[in-house]
Amino acid sequence: MKKAYNQTWIEHMYIQSTASEWVSKNLLTKEQEAEVKEVFEEKFYRPGIFVKIGLFFFAVIACSFFVGFVSLFFYDTGSEVGFSLLSLICCACFTFFLEHLIKTNKLFHSGIDNALLYAAVTAAMVPVFLLFENADTWFYCLLGLAILVPVILRYADLLAVIVAFGLLFLFMSSLMVKFPLGKALLPFGIMALSAAVYFFARKIRSIYYTACRNILEILALVTFYLGGNYLVVREGNAMMNDLSAAIAPQISFAPLFYFFTLAIPAFYIVAGLKKGNRILLVIGLLAFAFSVHTYFNYFSPVTGSQLLAGGGMLMIILAVGLIRYLHTPKHGISDEQEGKRKFGDLEAILIAQKLGQTPAESGLEFGGGEFGGGGAGEVY
Amino acid sequence: MTTSSILSALTGKGIISQEQADAIADFHADRPFSVHWELRSILYMGILLFSTGTGILxxxxxxxxxxxxxxxxxxxxxxxxxxxxxxxxxxxxxxxxxxxxxxxxxxxxxxxxxxxxxxxxxxxxxxxxxxxxxxxxxxxxxxxxxxxxxxxxxxxxxxxxxxxxxxLGLTIAPLSVLSANDFTDAKLIYMAIALGAVLVCVGWISEEQNVKKHFAFTYLLMGGNLALLATQVGLSSHAPKVVFFLIGAGLCYFFILRARRAQSLIFLLMGTVYGYVIITYTIFVNLGADAALGLGIFYFLFTSVGVIYFLLNFKKFLGIKK
Structure with missing residues (x-):
């Protein structure tokens, strides 16, 4: 599938960001970075997040009123055929605008192209749903995937990847729950499919799909864990079989799921640290937190407040201990500050939320801003 | 694209020397994996949980x-x-x-x-x-x-x-300005506009006079948001509408112009969106229901395309050189 965005510029963008990372480590000089920017130039239109939001917002308005505008020329939008025709025409127009704007305005996931793409895909889906009424869920999933996969290959859009991932799992589950045996084996099916998706994603090498690959890895790791999580399986089992007991009944293979609940996060964390894979590590930590929640949901020797205080205490001790221990790098792991602080504002808001008085947005600074402070000059 | 392919591209273009490329490759080969932010996050989460738990205890x-x-x-x-x-x-x-x-x-x-x-x-x-x-x-x-x-x-x-x-009896947190304030009271609207305007002025002055320049953002965002939302409510529910329209339009103009100097794009967005809503509302109220229904589709279609055009080319319009 031919790619919509200029592949060379994307590569250049990556080279530039790598170069500025090296500058912050004092591996390159500022002059060399400027030279890199000149030689490996990219001309994408990439506004800040706020302009992007504005562009997306107004593009959605424009798209919806464009549909209204086109519908003025139709007599029978009430009938299925008329409506399908209308949405197909809109889909064609949106796609045309999308391609045209990407070419002329050098867009690169800049809000407008996202909005147009979603509008086009939605418009393409409408006739499908109108023509195949009362079909099975799996059939709709398959049709949705048939539309989304070429879209992903061409535009590498994140939301499309997420939706396609969801459709894939819905497709498999809706097929499996048709059979009693399939229902029982659903957790294993989900885990197997997640593993397959993960290893497929790891194989993607093209820089064009980096973001898509990362989001696929994250989603696959999360579903793999949830598929084996004791709480999810037990509650899901009760829900699927319409068991209305106050407490979900015990499940078969329970010890196996105990093992999964404990072993998967541990495996993620260890593998993440060994391979230096941040996605694995962070998902592993979050999964571990959820495993703790799973345990205390069924076996609770302490009250909620004691758990909070004790858990918090343990986390503080662990973190402070590790920070001390890693003062000098050990086993290929360090506590060196890398990059600038991205989530400082979020932390402040999180803490502020707790106060009742909400000093939101305590220091969002855009434009000129502070840049390149971070870890500069600490290495050498 | 790997580190080595980038390095060979850079040496190929003669930007870095072979020795430097080797040094960078060495650095990448035995660079330790940093868990700095993960540890900090665990620490902050721990503090948050601990203090909450202790509080409840x-x-x-x-x-x-x-x-x-x-x-x-x-x-x-x-x-x-x-x-x-x-x-x-x-x-x-x-x-x-x-x-x-x-x-x-x-x-x-x-x-x-x-x-x-x-x-x-x-x-x-x-x-x-x-x-x-x-x-x-x-x-x-x-x-x-x-x-x-x-x-x-x-x-x-x-x-x-x-x-x-x-x-002053107001809630200023950006996301709860509308939900938490009782704007059916006209006095409160004037109060909100006044406070917002004062805060915007303070932010502006602190930037002009170079006194804690980095505080300007907080003042402008909180004050501007409060004042603009209050004018919107005033415009739709209280007379005299002309006053509210002028105040709102003036503030939007100020924010859009300010984006030129400070390059703060959130203010550009604020000015554009609020300005769009104010102008659209005024036009449609004055046109009456019948004309509004007929014109609506064309109006929104063309104005939103116009706004997109403005946002795409705002640097040109505002005279910002990259």
């Missing part, structure tokens, strides 16, 4: 601990926080102060929080301020303003602004 066991003991503990903690901040702070400056001790920021925030908690506790338990609520709000507000400027802390500043707003 104290609340559950308040009978056995006693109020005096708790007040004494909170007072000690507050004093300790402010003392630590004072001891470790750098001298006042009109510029942003870069304190290498990052902990100070958090300790000051903790101190401000516990001070609020302490005051609330005293009022709830012993009714210290009686019905003089204004005084109860004013004390922390003044303290937070002082702290914000003395210790250069934007979090304390936004807490102070919040306090100032609640002294």
């Amino acid at each position: 104290i609340y559950e066991n308040i009978d056995t601990i006693g109020h005096q003991a708790i007040i004494a503990a909170i007072t000690c903690l507050t004093i300790a926080c402010f003392y630590y901040t004072y001891k470790n702070s750098l001298p006042y400056s009109n510029e942003a102060v870069k304190n290498p001790n990052k902990l100070v920021d958090y300790v000051l925030l903790l101190g401000c929080t516990t001070f609020l908690g302490l005051e609330g506790y005293l009022q709830f338990q012993y009714n210290v301020f009686g019905s003089r609520y204004g005084l109860a709000v004013m004390i922390p507000t003044i303290l937070f303003f002082l702290c914000a400027y003395r210790f250069d802390h934007r979090g304390a500043l936004s807490m102070a602004i919040t306090g100032l707003a609640s002294w």
